[in-house]
Amino acid sequence: MKISTKGRYGLRVMTDLATRYSDEYIALKDIAIRLDITIKYLEQIVATLNKAGYLESMRGAGGGYRLAQEPSKYVVGDILRTMEGNFSPVECAAEGMSECPLVDSCASLSFWKGLDDAVNSYIDSYTLDQLIQGPISKNK
Template sequence: MFSTKGRYALRVMIDLAQQDSDDFVPLKDIAERQDISKKYLEIIAKEMVRGKLIVGASGKHGGYRLVRRPEEYSVGEVIDLMEGTFAPVVCLACNAEECPRADKCKTLSMWKEFYEIEKEFFYNKKISDLL
């Protein structure tokens, strides 16, 4: 299950893409359009800036904008940044220690297959597909 953080980050990305502008979009405008708390969006936007999905500027004409074109962003990279790994089980997560039961595990191949399907789905879906 995805958290509000991941879902709201996608809504921010879509909102910024819909503006189709090189201008910075004030966060208060995004918050109003998306009916999301501006305070909560500030936390999300900071993470997205750190993850290099968007860029921010302060001041009178400040706000946020996309770094790339909407078709250059995958939904997967947004969710990955905000939610963490897509791995359905701990042993498939990045940097996971090798499971001592891996050679005997009857379910590992199923989890690997599911993981690949999930990643493929979200990484092949672009922000531009959601506009």
């Protein structure tokens, strides 16, 4: 499993806005400069986050983007799944997926489901607020 640039940048945008959380809107140009992302690519990322309801936007002078809620309300796993889709290492382990026709003879299914559970549990255990507070403890 590899997280794409879109997923990484989506989380970077959200953490950038979380560190500047207020009633103020932040211009896309300013975000692009801080994060060293082209405006064209940033527009795609922000469009996905905005469509998901994570951001509020305002056009015109003084416009830009801001978080729709306080940083503690955003679960990292939700953001990553919005940007990336399903995080399952194999399709048969994904929640809500129909059962594989080989389920009765698959010796590795429980391994894949365990890995899927571990990854999702980890990414769902953090909020934006926790990420911006500082280094993550390995013992969490």
